[in-house]
Amino acid sequence: MSEPEIKPEVMRISWGPQHPMSGQTRILIDVDGEVVRRIIADIGFTHRGIEKILENRTFIQGIVPIERMVMADTANIALGYVQAVEEALGIEVPERAKWIRSLICEMGRINSHLYAFGLQVECTGYFPAVFLWTTVDREVLLDLFEKLTGARWSYSFFIPGGVRADLPEGFRDEVRRAVRYLRRRFQDYWDAMVENPLFEMRNRGVGVLSREDAIRLGATGPVLRGSGVDMDVRKDEPYAAYGDLDFKVITEKEGDCLARLKVRFHEIEQSLNIMEQIADEIPGGPVRTKVPLFPRSKPGVEALSRVETARGELGVHIFTDGGLKPYRVKINSPTLRNMYVFERLAELGRVLVADLPVILYSIDPWYLDCDR
Amino acid sequence: MQARSEEELVEELKREHSELLHDAIVHRSKRVSVIAKRERVLELARILRDQYGFTQPVSAGAVDYIKEGRMQMIYYLMNPKTRFMLMLRVDLPRDDPRMPSITEIWDAMNFHEREAWEMFGINFEGHPNLTHLLLPPDWRGGYPLRKDFRGEGIRP
Amino acid sequence: MMDVVTLIWLYILGLVRWLLHEAPAQVINFIMSLPTLIPELLKWLWDFIWFNFKPLLQIIVIPGLAFILLFAMIAVWFERKFLARAMLRIGPYYCGKRSGWLQVIADFLKLFFKEFVVPDDAEKALFLAAPVLLPTIPALAITLIPFDSNWVLFDAGGLSLPVFLAIAGLSPVIPIFAGWAANNKYTIIGSFRTAYLYVSGEIPLVICAAASALLAGSLDLVDIVEAQRPIWFAIPQFIGFLIFFIGLILEAERTPFDVPTAETELVIGWRTEFSGILFGFTMMAEYVSFLGWTLLFIVLYLGGYLGPSLFGVPLYDHIFWMLLKLAVIVVIIVLIRTVYPRLRLDQTLRLGWNYLMPLSILNLLMTLILKWGLMV
Amino acid sequence: MAERLTAPIYGVVDYLLTWARKFSIWPVHFVTGCCSPEFMQVSGSRFDMERLGVLPFASVRQCDCLMVVGVISRKMGERVKYLYEQMGEPKFVVSVGACPTGRGPFYDSYATVAIDDLVPVDVYIPGCPPRPEAIIHGLMLLQEKIRRECGFRAGKE
Numbered sequence A: 001m002s003e004p005e006i007k008p009e010v011m012r013i014s015w016g017p018q019h020p021m022s023g024q025t026r027i028l029i030d031v032d033g034e035v036v037r038r039i040i041a042d043i044g045f046t047h048r049g050i051e052k053i054l055e056n057r058t059f060i061q062g063i064v065p066i067e068r069m070v071m072a073d074t075a076n077i078a079l080g081y082v083q084a085v086e087e088a089l090g091i092e093v094p095e096r097a098k099w100i101r102s103l104i105c106e107m108g109r110i111n112s113h114l115y116a117f118g119l120q121v122e123c124t125g126y127f128p129a130v131f132l133w134t135t136v137d138r139e140v141l142l143d144l145f146e147k148l149t150g151a152r153w154s155y156s157f158f159i160p161g162g163v164r165a166d167l168p169e170g171f172r173d174e175v176r177r178a179v180r181y182l183r184r185r186f187q188d189y190w191d192a193m194v195e196n197p198l199f200e201m202r203n204r205g206v207g208v209l210s211r212e213d214a215i216r217l218g219a220t221g222p223v224l225r226g227s228g229v230d231m232d233v234r235k236d237e238p239y240a241a242y243g244d245l246d247f248k249v250i251t252e253k254e255g256d257c258l259a260r261l262k263v264r265f266h267e268i269e270q271s272l273n274i275m276e277q278i279a280d281e282i283p284g285g286p287v288r289t290k291v292p293l294f295p296r297s298k299p300g301v302e303a304l305s306r307v308e309t310a311r312g313e314l315g316v317h318i319f320t321d322g323g324l325k326p327y328r329v330k331i332n333s334p335t336l337r338n339m340y341v342f343e344r345l346a347e348l349g350r351v352l353v354a355d356l357p358v359i360l361y362s363i364d365p366w367y368l369d370c371d372r
Numbered sequence B: 001m002q003a004r005s006e007e008e009l010v011e012e013l014k015r016e017h018s019e020l021l022h023d024a025i026v027h028r029s030k031r032v033s034v035i036a037k038r039e040r041v042l043e044l045a046r047i048l049r050d051q052y053g054f055t056q057p058v059s060a061g062a063v064d065y066i067k068e069g070r071m072q073m074i075y076y077l078m079n080p081k082t083r084f085m086l087m088l089r090v091d092l093p094r095d096d097p098r099m100p101s102i103t104e105i106w107d108a109m110n111f112h113e114r115e116a117w118e119m120f121g122i123n124f125e126g127h128p129n130l131t132h133l134l135l136p137p138d139w140r141g142g143y144p145l146r147k148d149f150r151g152e153g154i155r156p
Numbered sequence C: 001m002m003d004v005v006t007l008i009w010l011y012i013l014g015l016v017r018w019l020l021h022e023a024p025a026q027v028i029n030f031i032m033s034l035p036t037l038i039p040e041l042l043k044w045l046w047d048f049i050w051f052n053f054k055p056l057l058q059i060i061v062i063p064g065l066a067f068i069l070l071f072a073m074i075a076v077w078f079e080r081k082f083l084a085r086a087m088l089r090i091g092p093y094y095c096g097k098r099s100g101w102l103q104v105i106a107d108f109l110k111l112f113f114k115e116f117v118v119p120d121d122a123e124k125a126l127f128l129a130a131p132v133l134l135p136t137i138p139a140l141a142i143t144l145i146p147f148d149s150n151w152v153l154f155d156a157g158g159l160s161l162p163v164f165l166a167i168a169g170l171s172p173v174i175p176i177f178a179g180w181a182a183n184n185k186y187t188i189i190g191s192f193r194t195a196y197l198y199v200s201g202e203i204p205l206v207i208c209a210a211a212s213a214l215l216a217g218s219l220d221l222v223d224i225v226e227a228q229r230p231i232w233f234a235i236p237q238f239i240g241f242l243i244f245f246i247g248l249i250l251e252a253e254r255t256p257f258d259v260p261t262a263e264t265e266l267v268i269g270w271r272t273e274f275s276g277i278l279f280g281f282t283m284m285a286e287y288v289s290f291l292g293w294t295l296l297f298i299v300l301y302l303g304g305y306l307g308p309s310l311f312g313v314p315l316y317d318h319i320f321w322m323l324l325k326l327a328v329i330v331v332i333i334v335l336i337r338t339v340y341p342r343l344r345l346d347q348t349l350r351l352g353w354n355y356l357m358p359l360s361i362l363n364l365l366m367t368l369i370l371k372w373g374l375m376v
Numbered sequence D: 001m002a003e004r005l006t007a008p009i010y011g012v013v014d015y016l017l018t019w020a021r022k023f024s025i026w027p028v029h030f031v032t033g034c035c036s037p038e039f040m041q042v043s044g045s046r047f048d049m050e051r052l053g054v055l056p057f058a059s060v061r062q063c064d065c066l067m068v069v070g071v072i073s074r075k076m077g078e079r080v081k082y083l084y085e086q087m088g089e090p091k092f093v094v095s096v097g098a099c100p101t102g103r104g105p106f107y108d109s110y111a112t113v114a115i116d117d118l119v120p121v122d123v124y125i126p127g128c129p130p131r132p133e134a135i136i137h138g139l140m141l142l143q144e145k146i147r148r149e150c151g152f153r154a155g156k157e
Helices: A050-055 A063-067 A071-089 A095-123 A128-149 A171-192 A197-203 A211-216 A222-226 A257-281 A334-348 A355-362 A367-371 B006-016 B041-052 B107-120 C004-060 C065-086 C103-112 C124-142 C160-170 C173-182 C185-216 C221-226 C238-251 C276-301 C314-339 C345-375 D008-022 D036-043 D074-086 D098-102 D132-149
Strands: A011-015 A026-032 A035-042 A299-309 A312-321 A328-332 B021-028 B031-036 B056-065 B070-078 B085-093 B098-100 B123-125 D065-069 D092-096 D123-125
Touching: A011 C185, A026 A355, A035 A334, A035 A355, A050 A063, A050 A328, A063 A071, A071 A095, A071 A299, A071 A312, A071 D036, A095 A128, A095 A171, A095 A257, A095 A299, A095 A355, A128 A171, A128 D036, A171 A257, A197 A257, A197 A355, A211 A222, A211 A334, A222 A257, A222 A312, A257 A355, A299 B085, A312 A334, A312 B056, A312 B070, A328 B056, A334 A355, A334 A367, A334 B056, A334 B107, B006 B021, B006 B031, B031 B041, B041 B085, B041 B098, B056 B107, B070 B107, B085 B098, B107 B123, C004 C065, C065 C103, C065 C124, C065 C276, C065 C314, C103 C276, C103 D008, C124 C160, C124 C173, C124 C276, C160 C185, C160 C221, C160 C276, C173 C185, C185 C221, C185 C238, C185 C276, C185 C345, C221 C276, C238 C276, C238 C345, C276 C314, D008 D132, D036 D065, D036 D132, D065 D074, D092 D098, D092 D132, D123 D132
Parallel strands: B031 B085, B098 B123, D065 D092, D092 D123
Antiparallel strands: A011 A026, A026 A035, A299 A312, A312 A328, B021 B031, B056 B070, B070 B085
């Protein structure tokens, strides 16, 4: 990226890609004293060309690279791709497989949200206790994933036509136990974070994004819902088992960092409810339909599937040409949209240098998802 | 004049703005495509945003149809009221991939157009900052997502 | 014939008789007298050292080098273990037998033998000098702290409080030099934040210290401690006590006021460019300055070395109480680090200027009135 | 010079030095790719790499271990090299995951590079992502390597 000109009265600071809080990206900020005048996001440090790689994989092989887009939330990402493949190839999915998919997606969402607010807390200062509590609680979910799929993070569990395996013996009880444990823990989080006056001081009124701006700049996920827009793909276009499940779309009006945090918080509560519902009401039956190992597509078919990942709406648009591989896969990644919002936030309100990491992690960026 | 259903939207667009677009299609529920004329895409975009409520930009990307000698730029747009997803498609000839930048209507398309520029070589006229987004700034390897890209990434 | 053999036998018999009848009692007597003997022996030894090596002892052991280094090491180790516990972890474990107590020594040795990088654009002399000066200045200030009424390393002639404040007031200059010398944007911002912070934090501290001195009627730290024999100044000077506690965290750049070295914003502030042993010195400086301000806090408000007698020897008692109070304050400040996020620079400055400053002036006025009332 | 270094005192110094370096590995806060969440779990409660004295640190100047966590893109590759050059001796590189080691699932991508083209590596940890046990094992291998090779007499510096 060529660097735009610098005005004489500001100092340009380059954040990252080696910086404790920048993650895998570089952010150029123009600071005037402590006030940030301009943010320039220089992304692309983890660009791996997944869209091109997918053109060279068969439909089922493609699950592996696309899962690596968001490691903390692989279930939702893989579901987006698998649903697009199913739509393009015309594959039916049995009911029980849909419910299992929803269960794993919600577990992935909790996993990812834990990560998100752990980092947001970490950003408000060296406040590491809560951040590392989240890693402890993530282990509960990771153990469930491992029991179900055999892997902790990247579990290629969804395949076109269903899921790879049925729930193991006693898994539903373990889900219920995990839900009970997490409910208890989230009370601790709420006390340590939202009820902490200094934490509130750092987050309230910081990085305010109004409802109109959120829509105009194309925000998505908890960022959009934190600004009061109740858009959630799970409600708008119910996929998997979400049509049969009972949950609410969480919105907050303020649009600041605290609102985004609260949205994530309440979404976790909803996810726990969904997990319990699924553990109680999951229907029986087969978990997959027979699909050939190398399914051949019909020429000229397009399928756009949308799923609600933890970071927002993911769209996977598959174009086929009648071969064994997709002709083109377009991935509409949520973080890329939110990164643009982040870039514009310095113009929308007063941003201080110290607020920058908080704002950055309140949009929950996942650069691998952003760069693809 | 908010359209109630996908078919009504398509019919209305075809009836009232036929000079701006080639075609309009309903794929399935909540998925609508509009194929715009390249020269007049800005007018159509403004109408879509102001009159039809497609205020939320989602994403944009292109497809390279090498056999037909064209590329198609696709803008994914969202109506936050009716929750329709509209794909605004623009066909570009492969030997002259150039179109007006849509950032003046939806400035959030900035990143996506930069990505399309570096991946497909589509030249967006009037884009504020058409520089490399994902690839390194000194990238000289060609346009990776074009079908005739011959760098790494193609199995021999 | 009373020959030699008989005499020898008699002697042996007498010896056996003594061993059987009298020796146990004497041995027991000796053992019983030991508890009184050992203190006497120690006292003799102590007097010997006292008159011969007192200055040397003060320089080397307490409050000298060994104390400062030991404090830095124990504090770092304790902080790491304590934070790890708060995070539900174990912390350093394998370095040293199952407790990681050698961890800090390992870190220090490693830093000592590591290459240090001097950046090309740095102001080299200043860049190398600043980290060495950094722990020196607060360490100088510590020499003024009384650990007993006659255990003061550096006698400032009855003016030890102002001298302490003057020396400690020098210390912010060094981070500014260090940040400027490194010629890096992060270090520059960090060092200017340090400057802001010291200005807003130090003035309330000085005013509070003045109020304490006023109440004691002396500028000498020993007199201030002695004046607290009836009651610790934490009670009559409660506002000053709180302000000084906040200001002490602020001066020592500890969470929640560690703005200049904010890890999430400015890498590690003005320390970013230091490597190897230079970084080790800056780390140590943080703890030394923390130690200095905490000791002053104890002297001004928590009765300094005063406390009930435990060992009989006043000096032991006094040093014991001083260390115990120090340990309690350190635990509280580390505890604060585990539960509070960092404030922003503007919030910190607002706290300093809008709340600490007027309150400290109020405190001074109240002390004046109290003193006037006592005199009248 | 070589004879002088065999004196017993150098053996003691050597032991102390390797011991200190072994238990004080400070990796940089630097992630290049998608193994980062697993890396975070390793620093978390169940696996806790601080037991070994591994303390992630903010600035590259103070660190002595570059943990390359995850895929390296072309754009990132320059930075990895640059960071390695910024570190003071002695320095170590650990390649975490299949991606830096051999480009992993992105083996045919136009935008990824393998770590061997950039910096010398001390320990490779396979897996996609590697399990925490594997990362801990890799760190212990690094410690073993430091003990054997990074003394005063080993000629590393």
